Structure formats: structure tokens, C-alpha cells
Amino acid sequence: MTSRLYVDVHIVQTVPPANLNRDDQGNPKEAIYGGVRRSRVSSQAWKRATRLHFDAQVPEPDRATRTKRMTAELVERIARNTDLDKEPATRIATALLAQLGLSAGKKAGETAYLLFYGNAQLEAVAELVTDRVSELAALDDTALSDTLKALPVAQKFTTGHPMGVALFGRMVANIPALNVDASVQVAHALSTHETQLEFDYFTAVDDENEKEETGAGMIGTIGFNSATLYRYATLGLEQLTANLGGDTTAALDAVGGFVDSFARSAPTGYQNAFAHRTRPSLVAVVIRQDQPVNLVSAFEEPVPTEAGIAAASARRLAEEHATACQMWGDTPIFAAASHTFTPSDPRTKDTIEALSRAFGEPVAFPDLITSLRARLASSMEEPA
Structure with missing residues (x-):
């Protein structure tokens, strides 16, 4: 090549x-x-x-989106995949994304800045907990955070980029590991x-x-x-x-x-x-x-x-x-x-x-x- x-x-x-x-x-x-x-x-x-x-022009799973509402979007996916109520789904989603070090925004379910990611990437994060939601929902916040630390959340956002992210890149100033040139x-x-x-x-x-x-x-x-x-x-x-x-x-x-x-x-x-x-x-x-x-x-x-x-x-x-x-x-x-x-x-x-x-x-x-x-x-x- x-x-x-x-x-x-x-x-x-x-x-x-x-x-x-x-x-x-x-x-x-x-x-x-x-x-x-x-x-x-x-x-x-x-x-x-x-x-x-x-x-x-591309199928919905292959699309990318830029939003502050990534936490809310993950909550929706977890609830949809598992029929879990919104409150426990929110606890799990928040604990999952906490691994990335993203600062919380002013509104619930939002990050402090826009993040560009693939729909399939966020779906892959939701799938990490699909088969364990009942077990995870029963844990207190400390145990939930400790349990989810073993899951490859960051890896889902650093691999498998959709074409949109591969073309236009992603900049997260205080988390270089999430950057895509x-x-x-x-x-x-x-x-x-x-x-x-x-x-x-x-x-x-x-x-x-x-x-x-x-x-x-x-x-x-x-x-x-x-x-x-x-x-x-x-x-x-x-x-x-x-x-x-x-x-x-x-x-x-x-x-x-x-x-x-x-x-x-x-x-x-x-x-x-x-x-x-x-x-x-x-x-x-x-x-x-x-x-x-x-x-x-x-x-x-x-x-x-x-x-x-x-x-x-x-x-x-x-x-x-x-x-x-x-x-x-x-x-x-x-x-x-x-x-x-x-x-x-x-x-x-x-x-x-x-x-x-x-x-x-x-x-x-x-x-x-x-x-x-x-x-x-x-x-x-x-x-x-």
C-alpha cells in the first residue's frame, strides 16, 4: 500500500x-x-x-452522533435491552461511563461537553451489562463501581469507529485516550x-x-x-x-x-x-x-x-x-x-x-x- x-x-x-x-x-x-x-x-x-x-446515507447502527446526552442515550439502551426501570438503568449507565473520566454536565444525564461517538459503540457498552442487570442493580454504589471497573468500557470507544468518527475525528481535551485524529x-x-x-x-x-x-x-x-x-x-x-x-x-x-x-x-x-x-x-x-x-x-x-x-x-x-x-x-x-x-x-x-x-x-x-x-x-x- x-x-x-x-x-x-x-x-x-x-x-x-x-x-x-x-x-x-x-x-x-x-x-x-x-x-x-x-x-x-x-x-x-x-x-x-x-x-x-x-x-x-448509512444504516442507523453505523451512524455517529455528537451530543452531551451520552449518559441518557446509554440509559435508554440499557432499559430497552433489559426492561430495567429507568432509575437502576441510570445508576448502571452512570457507573459505566464514570470509567471514562467524563465530567458531568449541568443537566442530569449530560456530560460537560459534546462527545462524538458511534451508535454501535454505545450499543456495545450497553451489551456489556445486558446479561447482568439484575445482579448489578442490587449492588450499592461502591460495589457497583468496583464491579464495573473490570469491564472494557474505554475499549469500546477506542475501537470499532464508525466512518463518521474516522473521517472527522474526536477531540476530548482532558482525556487524550479518547482522541481520534x-x-x-x-x-x-x-x-x-x-x-x-x-x-x-x-x-x-x-x-x-x-x-x-x-x-x-x-x-x-x-x-x-x-x-x-x-x-x-x-x-x-x-x-x-x-x-x-x-x-x-x-x-x-x-x-x-x-x-x-x-x-x-x-x-x-x-x-x-x-x-x-x-x-x-x-x-x-x-x-x-x-x-x-x-x-x-x-x-x-x-x-x-x-x-x-x-x-x-x-x-x-x-x-x-x-x-x-x-x-x-x-x-x-x-x-x-x-x-x-x-x-x-x-x-x-x-x-x-x-x-x-x-x-x-x-x-x-x-x-x-x-x-x-x-x-x-x-x-x-x-x-x-
């Missing part, structure tokens, strides 16, 4: 008026880049959108051009107002902007495979699922107000052996804010990729792209030619994922 393989995902996507990811003032997040103000969507926002989309990194999405913050002044009318009353029942404003975004993520196949216990087939499945979910997902901020869901104009994937390469430098000089921003952005991206490969003398072992630009539009001719030179002839998105998997499998010395 090739020791180091990185899958870079480059996306150009145009979003209409929207507020995908708000700041502390309720306005769309922004950043200064190349000396001008850009629209920004934080990596955390798009990672969560990707993670939720990814999990929705993420195999995916996601950049903050940035507009390829300068953007301006705008405000939607809205009113809501009370339908039950008497006719003699006038005016709105509510008045407010929502900040928004429109942007063509450059989105980037990279995946380390070696780390992903290690997180999945060396299961190369599962790793290949996870890569395909991640690329699909990263491309199709979107943060849901104010989605009812703006209906902002679009699909990318360009998705390009590159397999590298040296290091991940973010191509945001293609947009340090902002794309002019005129018609054809998406096509100009895609052309810039392709040219930056080709220039970087030539300058550094490296050739990725695979590069391919799926895009929506058509030869019938004379304004996109240069873009199509640049994309073909950089990433080869375009393919449909499902074929992009299929060919990516086949090339990775070949590089991993595994039959596709």
Missing part, C-alpha cells in the same frame, strides 16, 4: 442571496483576503452539514470575489388584525450576501484507514461518501428565508502523494464582479493547479473534474479548455467518484 495518499477536493459553487453561517451579530461571516472583504462560511459549519448528509481537513469557504453585506428589511402581518388596525405585527432585518464560493477539503487516506482499523474497503467507501456529501451538502442557516440550496458548478478531485494543496491563492486577486464569475473562478482554479504542478515539478497521480460549463456558451470556451488541460475531459459526478475509488484502490494495491 502507498504510504501517503491525499485526496484534495476543490469546489466552485455559486450561492444566491443567503445567510449560510452567521456571526455574533447575526450577519453572514466575512473575511478580508487579497485586500477586499469576502463572504465566508466557516469550516465547522460545512463540516457539520457534510457529516449530517454523510450519516443520512481526523483524517479530513476542511477550509473556510471564501468568495472568489469581493462581496457587500446587504440587509433584507421585512415585515410580518398579523392575519387576525381587525380591519381598522394598520401596520405590521413584526418588523426586522436579516443580513445577507450573494457569492461564488471556493470550497476546499482534503482527506488523508493513511489516517482514515488507520482510524478504521486497517479496513481498506471501508476506507474506500468512506472516501466516496465524503466526496459525495461534501459536494451535495450546505449549511442550513436561514434556509427557510432564502431557499439557498444550489449545486456546485465545478467539483475537481486530485490524488497527491506529497501533501495537500489548497488552491485559494488563485483568488488572492478577486475575480471581477460581473457576469460569468463562476466560469472565471473555475478557469482561475484550473490555471492555478496547472501552474503549481509545473512550478513544483510534481504530478498528481490522479486528477479529474465534473462541471456544468458547456461548449455552446462562447463565454465559457476558455474555461472548458483550461479545465480539460488541468483535470482531463469532464465526467459526470457519479463517474467522478467511481473513477476516484478505482484509482485509490489501485494505488493501495487492492482490486477495485
Whole structure:
């Protein structure tokens, strides 16, 4: 198996008026880049959108969840598996999870911070006591704690990771043994051009107002902007495979699922107000052996804010990729792209030619994922 393989995902996507990811003032997040103000969507926002989309595609037992309610979730599983009443089930669940050293939260059944784990992992912990609940429920707190210390609770959370945890990792600051290094990194999405913050002044009318009353029942404003975004993520196949216990087939499945979910997902901020869901104009994937390469430098000089921003952005991206490969003398072992630009539009001719030179002839998105998997499998010395 090739020791180091990185899958870079480059996306150009145009979003209409929207507020995908708000700041502390309720306005769309922004950043200064190349000396001008850009629209920004934080990596955390798009990672969560990707993670939720990814999990929705896999069977429930293979899903992962991030919550403070792990104790309450374990109580529910123990009670369901054994018909034990809630009170003794809570004592057993609390004693089981106490082995992990997790601090209790302010509310009963909660931990002090969010924990990311697999549904199957928590089910495996519940199964440790399924056949012994009557015996355990009869013990006092000290005897219960001493008895449960012999059970491999921590092991259930450090092995058998679902794909979600293997991809996005887990960070528990004061319990390093529970940490899982993420195999995916996601950049903050940035507009390829300068953007301006705008405000939607809205009113809501009370339908039950008497006719003699006038005016709105509510008045407010929502900040928004429109942007063509450059989105980037990279995946380390070696780390992903290690997180999945060396299961190369599962790793290949996870890569395909991640690329699909990263491309199709979107943060849901104010989605009812703006209906902002679009699909990318360009998705390009590159397999590298040296290091991940973010191509945001293609947009340090902002794309002019005129018609054809998406096509100009895609052309810039392709040219930056080709220039970087030539300058550094490296050739990725695979590069391919799926895009929506058509030869019938004379304004996109240069873009199509640049994309073909950089990433080869375009393919449909499902074929992009299929060919990516086949090339990775070949590089991993595994039959596709």
C-alpha cells in the first residue's frame, strides 16, 4: 500500500442571496483576503452539514452522533435491552461511563461537553451489562463501581469507529485516550470575489388584525450576501484507514461518501428565508502523494464582479493547479473534474479548455467518484 495518499477536493459553487453561517451579530461571516472583504462560511459549519448528509446515507447502527446526552442515550439502551426501570438503568449507565473520566454536565444525564461517538459503540457498552442487570442493580454504589471497573468500557470507544468518527475525528481535551485524529481537513469557504453585506428589511402581518388596525405585527432585518464560493477539503487516506482499523474497503467507501456529501451538502442557516440550496458548478478531485494543496491563492486577486464569475473562478482554479504542478515539478497521480460549463456558451470556451488541460475531459459526478475509488484502490494495491 502507498504510504501517503491525499485526496484534495476543490469546489466552485455559486450561492444566491443567503445567510449560510452567521456571526455574533447575526450577519453572514466575512473575511478580508487579497485586500477586499469576502463572504465566508466557516469550516465547522460545512463540516457539520457534510457529516449530517454523510450519516443520512448509512444504516442507523453505523451512524455517529455528537451530543452531551451520552449518559441518557446509554440509559435508554440499557432499559430497552433489559426492561430495567429507568432509575437502576441510570445508576448502571452512570457507573459505566464514570470509567471514562467524563465530567458531568449541568443537566442530569449530560456530560460537560459534546462527545462524538458511534451508535454501535454505545450499543456495545450497553451489551456489556445486558446479561447482568439484575445482579448489578442490587449492588450499592461502591460495589457497583468496583464491579464495573473490570469491564472494557474505554475499549469500546477506542475501537470499532464508525466512518463518521474516522473521517472527522474526536477531540476530548482532558482525556487524550479518547482522541481520534481526523483524517479530513476542511477550509473556510471564501468568495472568489469581493462581496457587500446587504440587509433584507421585512415585515410580518398579523392575519387576525381587525380591519381598522394598520401596520405590521413584526418588523426586522436579516443580513445577507450573494457569492461564488471556493470550497476546499482534503482527506488523508493513511489516517482514515488507520482510524478504521486497517479496513481498506471501508476506507474506500468512506472516501466516496465524503466526496459525495461534501459536494451535495450546505449549511442550513436561514434556509427557510432564502431557499439557498444550489449545486456546485465545478467539483475537481486530485490524488497527491506529497501533501495537500489548497488552491485559494488563485483568488488572492478577486475575480471581477460581473457576469460569468463562476466560469472565471473555475478557469482561475484550473490555471492555478496547472501552474503549481509545473512550478513544483510534481504530478498528481490522479486528477479529474465534473462541471456544468458547456461548449455552446462562447463565454465559457476558455474555461472548458483550461479545465480539460488541468483535470482531463469532464465526467459526470457519479463517474467522478467511481473513477476516484478505482484509482485509490489501485494505488493501495487492492482490486477495485
